[in-house]
Amino acid sequence: MAAGPYIDPSPPRAIVERLKVRFADAVLEVVEFRGEITVVVPKERLLEVSRHLKDDGDAAFEMLTTVVAMHFLSGEHEHEVVYQLYSLTKNHRLRLKVRLRPGEVVPSLTPLWPGADWLEREQYDLVGVRFQGHPDLRRIIMPEDYPDHPLRKDFDVEGGPKALDGEGRPVSPGFRDMEHA
Numbered sequence: 351m352a353a354g355p356y357i358d359p360s361p362p363r364a365i366v367e368r369l370k371v372r373f374a375d376a377v378l379e380v381v382e383f384r385g386e387i388t389v390v391v392p393k394e395r396l397l398e399v400s401r402h403l404k405d406d407g408d409a410a411f412e413m414l415t416t417v418v419a420m421h422f423l424s425g426e427h428e429h430e431v432v433y434q435l436y437s438l439t440k441n442h443r444l445r446l447k448v449r450l451r452p453g454e455v456v457p458s459l460t461p462l463w464p465g466a467d468w469l470e471r472e473q474y475d476l477v478g479v480r481f482q483g484h485p486d487l488r489r490i491i492m493p494e495d496y497p498d499h500p501l502r503k504d505f506d507v508e509g510g511p512k513a514l515d516g517e518g519r520p521v522s523p524g525f526r527d528m529e530h531a
Contacts, residue, residue: 361387362442365409373399388432388445396448397457403435403444404462411435411444414459417469419477421502428452429479433459450479458484476501 366387370377376395381388391399403411416434427449435444448456458481459466468490470481475489478499488494498505 360442361385362409362437362440362444363387365403365406365442365444368408369399369402372402386443386445388447390447390449393448393450393454393456396446397459397462400433400435400446400459400462403446408440409444410437410439412438414463414466414469417459417466417473419473419479419501421477421499421504423503426451428454429477431456431473431479455480455482457482458487460485475499478502 361382363382366377366380366389369389370380373391373395376391376399377389378392379390381390389399403409413436414433415436416432418432418434420430420432422428422430429450431448431450433446433448435446437443450456456479458470460470460481461483467485470479470484471487471490473479474481474484474487475491476499481487489496492500
C-alpha cells in the first residue's frame with residue numbers, strides 16, 4: 351500500500367444489502383464484477399433510491415461522476431442509463447442502472463446532484479434519452495435542429511441523416527463506396 355492519505359476502495363456490499371431490505375421491490379438486479387457493483391432499479395424508483403444513497407450517512411454518495419446511456423437495436427429495452435456514484439468521505443463507488451423501453455423517459459437527477467445537468471444533456475444530445483424534469487434539456491454538441499442522435503446504433507456513420515447530404519458523391523467516401531470503386 352502506498353504512503354499517504356489514499357485508502358484502497360472496497361465495494362459497498364453492506365450498503366447494497368441494506369438497499370435490498372429498504373427497497374426490496376426497487377432492487378431488480380445486483381451485479382458485481384471486478385470489485386464494482388451495479389444495482390438495476392426501475393425508472394420510477396430511481397429518484398427515491400438515489401436520494402437515499404446521497405442522504406444516508408453510511409452511503410454518503412455526495413457525487414454523481416458519470417451518466418452514460420446506451421442504445422440497443424433489439425431486445426426488450428431500447429436504452430440503458432448508467433449512473434456512477436462516488437462517496438468522497440467513504441471512498442466507495444456504486445453504479446445504478448435503469449432500463450428504458452421505446453418512448454420511455456427517465457427522471458432527471460439534477461435536483462439531487464446539480465452536476466447531472468450537463469451529463470444528462472450530453473446523453474440526450476448524443477443518444478436520445480429524455481430526462482423528465484430536467485431544467486434545460488437541449489443539445490450541447492450537435493446543432494439544435496439536428497434530427498438524429500449520433501451514438502445510437504441505427505445512426506448512419508457513413509453519412510448521417512440523408513436530409514443533410516448534398517448532391518453528388520461524398521468528398522470522403524465511406525466503406526460502402528470503397529467496396530464498389
